Amino acid sequence: MLAAKESMTEVVSLLLEAGAKVDLQDELEDSALMLAAKYCRTDIVSLLLEAGAKIDLQNKRDSALMMAVRWGRTEVVSQLIDAGANIDLQNEDGDSAVIVATTNYNLSVLKELARAGADLNLQNQEGLTALIISSRSGRSDITEILLSGDNIALDIQITNGWSALFFAVDERDAATTELLLKAGADPHLRDYNGLTALDIAAGVPSLLRVIGVGDRHRAVRRLLRSYMRKPSKLEALPAESSQDPPQQITHLRSIPNQLTHLRSLPNPWNHLKSLPNQWTHLRSLPNQQTLMNQQSLDSLRAY
Structure with missing residues (x-):
């Protein structure tokens, strides 16, 4: 195993010829193939695979492929994939090679895994x-x-x-x-x-x-903030009001889809700004604003 780690290619070759157990694991359950993958010893990876090393053998957490992925060894990753490594093997935490590459921000390795057809949807x-x-x-x-x-x-x-x-x-x-x-x-x-x-x-x-939702649509953002406050119940409108709501607000309340299509108007913000008195009056009538929030919410979510 030390020979595999230190890239002693000739020593590894002699040991294999002498009958060394190719899949012997150390106290950490690392095999020679895992260590060669970790330290990017491509020539030794080839020797071990030719000698029949189990390509998907795992230690407590990783296979040789996952070891190469974790350490960002793109060349070894390609080598092991081409040799038939299980690209979607998951460890005891449920992590796959794709998840390990993502967690470690290894872009080149992730691209190689995606190119090779790894399952991108596995869950840990x-x-x-x-x-x-x-x-x-x-x-x-x-x-x-x-x-x-x-x-x-x-x-x-x-x-x-x-x-x-x-x-x-x-x-x-x-x-x-x-x-x-x-x-x-x-x-x-x-x-x-x-x-x-x-x-x-x-x-x-x-x-x-x-x-x-455009930044200029302050009225829409006001609706969102009001919704995030989650009023416990909708207040009922008074039976009579000393001041009737403006015609424009009544129109918006009676046609909720008007808000949905507000963005499709040529210049919706200027249209709203041309009616300052109506918006001022709306702010002074919280009950009516609450009702408008409720009626318009489903339309807003349609985006």
């Missing part, structure tokens, strides 16, 4: 996929590699109901959020508290722009 014991791990780490470059793979599952949820999109939003990572949404991640997915990623993003201008 915590339910985490490589995409979830990259989305919560703020590494949009890794997320982009994963999204380029075939059949990537965008909406896998862990035990609390969070998907990759939730983690990206929670990390205030606009770049990853945009990548996920463009790839087709579901923004309407709810966690086990009934919240969507949009609820978590409320009040974060850069993320609101990515999701589709």
Whole structure:
């Protein structure tokens, strides 16, 4: 094993010819192949494989392939894949080679695994996929590699109901959020508290722009903030009011879809700004604003 680690190619060859056990493991359960992979001894990896070394033999955590992935040995990773290593083997923590590469930010290794057709959707014991791990780490470059793979599952949820999109939003990572949404991640997915990623993003201008709510749409953001406060119940409108609501507000309340299509108007913000008295009056009538929030919420989530 020392010969494999120290790249003593001739010594390894002589030991194998003398009948040394090729799969003998040390006190850490490392085999000669694992150590050769870890230290990027490609010539010794070839010798051991030719001598019949078990390519998928594992120690307490890794196989030779996972060892090479963990240490960023791209050349050895390619060598072992070409030799028939199980690319989707998982360790006792449920981590696969793809998850290990993602966790260790090994871009070149991750690209090689994706090229070789590794399963990008495997979950470890915590339910985490490589995409979830990259989305919560703020590494949009890794997320982009994963999204380029075939059949990537965008909406896998862990035990609390969070998907990759939730983690990206929670990390205030606009770049990853945009990548996920463009790839087709579901923004309407709810966690086990009934919240969507949009609820978590409320009040974060850069993320609101990515999701589709422009920074200039202050009225829409006001609705989001109001929803995040979660009023315990909807207050009833008074039977009579000393002052009737303006016609424009009545129109918005009676046609919730008006808010949904506000962004499609040629210049919606100027249209709203041309009615300052109506908005001032709306702010003075909290009951009516609450009702408008409730009626408009479903339309807002349709983005």
